[in-house]
Amino acid sequence: MADEDDSAFDPSTVIAAISAFLLGETPTLRRAEVEALSGIPAEVTRERWRALGFPEVDDETVAFTHTDVEALRITQKLIDLGILAEDSELAFIRTTGRMYARLAEWQARNMLSSITGDGTEEGLTLDRLDEIIPLAEQVQAYVWRRHLAGAATRLLLRDSTDTEGGTMCVGFADIVGYTSQSRKLTTGELAAMVERFEGVATSRIVDHGGQVIKTIGDEILFVTDRPIDAARLALELLDEHLNDEDFPQVRIGMAYGSVLNRLGDVFGPVVNVSSRLTSIARPGRAVVDRALAEQLRDDEQLRVRRMRRVSVKGYPHLEPWSLKRPRDDDDPRPSVRDAIEEVLEDASTQVDEAARAAKSAVEKAADRPRHQRSGKDRRPKPEKG
Numbered sequence: 001m002a003d004e005d006d007s008a009f010d011p012s013t014v015i016a017a018i019s020a021f022l023l024g025e026t027p028t029l030r031r032a033e034v035e036a037l038s039g040i041p042a043e044v045t046r047e048r049w050r051a052l053g054f055p056e057v058d059d060e061t062v063a064f065t066h067t068d069v070e071a072l073r074i075t076q077k078l079i080d081l082g083i084l085a086e087d088s089e090l091a092f093i094r095t096t097g098r099m100y101a102r103l104a105e106w107q108a109r110n111m112l113s114s115i116t117g118d119g120t121e122e123g124l125t126l127d128r129l130d131e132i133i134p135l136a137e138q139v140q141a142y143v144w145r146r147h148l149a150g151a152a153t154r155l156l157l158r159d160s161t162d163t164e165g166g167t168m169c170v171g172f173a174d175i176v177g178y179t180s181q182s183r184k185l186t187t188g189e190l191a192a193m194v195e196r197f198e199g200v201a202t203s204r205i206v207d208h209g210g211q212v213i214k215t216i217g218d219e220i221l222f223v224t225d226r227p228i229d230a231a232r233l234a235l236e237l238l239d240e241h242l243n244d245e246d247f248p249q250v251r252i253g254m255a256y257g258s259v260l261n262r263l264g265d266v267f268g269p270v271v272n273v274s275s276r277l278t279s280i281a282r283p284g285r286a287v288v289d290r291a292l293a294e295q296l297r298d299d300e301q302l303r304v305r306r307m308r309r310v311s312v313k314g315y316p317h318l319e320p321w322s323l324k325r326p327r328d329d330d331d332p333r334p335s336v337r338d339a340i341e342e343v344l345e346d347a348s349t350q351v352d353e354a355a356r357a358a359k360s361a362v363e364k365a366a367d368r369p370r371h372q373r374s375g376k377d378r379r380p381k382p383e384k385g
Contacts, residue, residue: 021129029064031057038072045072051090052097088263095263107136154211158225166261168223169230169292170270171254172278173201173237178218181248194218196246201237208233213266219278223259223266227295230254231302234286235325241284249284253277254323256292276312277320286323293321301326 020026035042042059050056057063075093078084084092111132158166175181175197182190201220202212210224210233224230234252241249255274260267273289281287288296293304303324310318 018129022133023065023067025065025067027063027065029066029069030062031059031064034064034069034072037066037069038076040072040076047090048072048075048093051093053094053101054097091263095265099264103140154225166225166259167257168225168259168261168270169227169254169256170259170266170274171222171224171230171234171252172219172274173222173234173250173252174219174278174281176249176251176283178248193246193248196244197248197250200240200244200247201250204233204236204240213264221266221271223261227256227292228299230256230292231286231288231296231299231323234323235302238284238286251278251281251283252286253279253281253288254286254292255289256295272314273318276315276318280310280312280320287320288323290319290321293323296323303327 016026029037031042031045034040034045038045046056075084075089079086079089111129175193181193185193197218198215198220201222205212205220205222205224208224208229209226210222210229213221213223215221224233231254234254237250237252240247253274253276255270255277257270258268259270277287277289287307288304293306296302297304303322303326305322305324307320307322310320312318
């Protein structure tokens, strides 16, 4: 047992070695020294450090390197050049920190397994880092430049000159029954399902000129500039489960309108509506809002049908529309399932319209003068003589 303990290395040794290699040196600076070398006030450096996602460091702790000082200088230069506005500086840093934190978490797991060898200090092979890190940096720089070129192209092709806003389609694609499946599948099987979902969905989205904004657990948030592109990729995603048993069944909700696009994310009522529509969509179905339905209803390659109004959080009278492919011209008869669904949709719509008409009549009756509500004139008659 003693021999085993002697052969195992102290994790702090590995941490110090990796940190020194990645940062170029071991930490030698306190916060006050960083302020003196960078010329940036300590309160500013503290805000930026926290915004990147790192824990608070007290003034007496030696935690910083000259690389941190240089990063502060570069950030300040971007602000001075007008690339970063002072009022959005922390939001930019926070977003950058979150993005790289996720990437680093995944990369670290793979990297550690390749450099720690047999789990002993003698097995630590930092020489591999000397080869891995430069290659990873080159790939990341290439991907960033490629995406930067693509984003600039999309912005220049839009009619609007507003770089933080615009009219677009926002959609959510959600795995059906994810919670129950996650309890049944092994970790490996669950990872394979999620990977298949994200891989295929991302391919479909970008093939139709869209953009993946982010993945949120078991769903993907995406946007497209053109409504028709959103409709086509949605139907393709729904069909994927029928053609590939490894691809999970999904439900999709989409809405169309003005969106705030900020720091790679999207905000506004359109995003909220698309999320609510996803929650009411049946498995294997796509539901859109009225604005998107109006953009699609004249397209012969699509079918949109108004559904019964629903009450969801924040939207008590939300009007959903179903999105489907047109019927086959060679077989105009709908399938039994489609026929039943359309009868139910029509009945629900009629009930909804009747309820709204009745409510309107009641409200109008309540607004009429009291003596008119019974249909009789109850005003006192003049006396004779």
